[in-house]
Amino acid sequence: MSVNGKSDQAHLNFKGQKPQTKPATKKQRADSNNSSNTSMEELTNIQTQLEAMTNGISELREDLKSMLKREEIEELITNSVSTIMKKIEESMLNQIEKEVKNRTNTFKEQIAGLEFENGQxxxxxxxxxxxxxxxxxxxxxxxxxxxxxxxxxxxxxxxxxxxxRKNNVKILNITESSNETETSLTQTVSNNLRTTTDVELKPEDIIAIHRIPTKKGAIRTVIIKLRNNNAKSSIMKKRTPIKNERIQASR
CATH class of the missing domain: 1.20.5 (Single alpha-helices involved in coiled-coils or other helix-helix interfaces)
Structure with missing residues (x-):
């Protein structure tokens, strides 16, 4: 087995020498001595060949012993597979580490952007x-x-x-007609004041006159806005105690 974990393929080598044979001699009729010598030579040649074959078989056995055994082959395969798996694992780990690093850098950039936006x-x-x-x-x-x-x-x-409202006068219980106008109301109030207070209210003393809402079924009160305080004073001074309830100063 080599240093690199690989075994050198054993080759079958036959190191025995091929027995040299002598060229066949033409058989001649000879006597018994010549025949005996020839037989001895043939036996010697056969023996030499047998020895060469025996040496070749011995060397073959040695070569077979040097070949890889099954356990060594399995160990070689296991080592090779382990080496390949280790390289694959290292490659995958490198790829995972690289991907994690890229993702981490991306997250860091995003976090930095968010922190900047948060600061803003x-x-x-x-x-x-x-x-x-x-x-x-x-x-x-x-x-x-x-x-x-x-x-x-x-x-x-x-x-x-x-x-x-300083010059306003409120008059109660002035009878109200269905076809009442501002002119007719002014005339009615003037007549009433002349009768009750002996005050002659001139039309030019009246700036405005109207009725204000009151409870349903009751006679609406009349408000008179006078031109000056003199006209109001003349009315308020001359009202009699009995008729005081009908004429009031507006507040």
Missing amino acids: LKQTIVELNSSTTKSITELETQVGKLYDTSREALKLANYNEQYS
Whole structure:
């Protein structure tokens, strides 16, 4: 078996020498002495040939002994298969390691990209939070200003409303007709005031006159908006205690 794990194929070598035979001599009729010598020579030749054959068989046996046995062949095959499987395993491991390395690098790149995007999102959130906080502060300031302005406007509106109602007079229990108009209502109120308070209400003293809603079935109250406070004062001063319930200052 060679150093490389392979065996050199044994060859059958016959190292014995082929017996040399003498050329046949022409037989001649001879006497008994010549015949005896010839027989001896033939026996010698046969013996020489037998010895050569015996040597050849011995050498053949030695050559057969040097040939591979079955166990050695099986061992050689096992070693060869093991070597091949080892190389295949190493190749597969190298491919797996290479693939794992490539996948790992890909994942690392993706993770790095995600971390970068996450950092940008965090920065965006911080900026939005700062901007939102600033906007909320500004809105709160504006709301505060609007609240103060609305309070002032409400005060002014109340004052204007009170001022606008300053010269209003509310008259109750003025009979209401189905075909009542502003002119007929003015005439009815003027006649009523003349009768109950002895006040002569001129048409030019009245800016507006109308009825306001009340409970169903009740007579609607009449509101008179007078031109100035003098006309209102003349009415309020001259109303009698008995008829006080019918004439009221509008609030």
